[in-house]
Amino acid sequence: MSVIVNDTGFGADDWDCGFRDLETQPANDCPQGVDLPSDTDTAALAGLLNVAMIRVDFPSFADGRGFTLATRLRGLGYKGRLRAKGHVIADQYAMARRSGFDEVEISDDLASRQPEAQWLARANWQAHDYQSRLRG
Numbered sequence: 358m359s360v361i362v363n364d365t366g367f368g369a370d371d372w373d374c375g376f377r378d379l380e381t382q383p384a385n386d387c388p389q390g391v392d393l394p395s396d397t398d399t400a401a402l403a404g405l406l407n408v409a410m411i412r413v414d415f416p417s418f419a420d421g422r423g424f425t426l427a428t429r430l431r432g433l434g435y436k437g438r439l440r441a442k443g444h445v446i447a448d449q450y451a452m453a454r455r456s457g458f459d460e461v462e463i464s465d466d467l468a469s470r471q472p473e474a475q476w477l478a479r480a481n482w483q484a485h486d487y488q489s490r491l492r493g
Contacts, residue, residue: 360468361440362450362461364480367473370462372438376412379405390438395422399429406435412462415443424456431457447475 361368374387379401383389390410397413405411411430413423427439441453442462453461463471 358465359462360465362463362476363459364454366477367468372410374409376410393426395420395426397426399426402426402430403433405430406433408437410438410440411435412440412442413458415441415445418444418446418449420444424452427453427457447471447479450476450479
């Protein structure tokens with residue numbers, strides 16, 4: 358199982374259409390999401406702008422390539438749901454939101470080690486960036 362984290366805390370996964378890899382065509386009428394590995398070439402992103410959900414893998418909390426993919430997708434005009442999946446820790450939640458992710462999918466094990474309160478402490482991600490502090 359997994360836990361979905363957003364600005365309101367922990368929740369269950371409400372995405373019912375499943376995921377496919379980048380090369381596989383949708384199998385049915387349900388708008389399947391696309392799973393992207395962290396090493397996806399950014400040139401491949403332009404073809405994903407009409408996908409309802411994209412889930413970007415974070416194989417390690419030290420691997421920040423997923424943040425780059427999210428920023429690039431949003432820069433290209435992607436308006437769908439964008440989810441980070443894997444080894445994202447609570448300290449990275451604000452960065453995930455700033456780079457364009459709507460939510461984070463973590464394992465039950467990580468959720469037990471980093472409870473909801475730790476994620477909620479970073480949910481006010483728009484107010485705590487260094488540029489706002491410099492301007493204020």
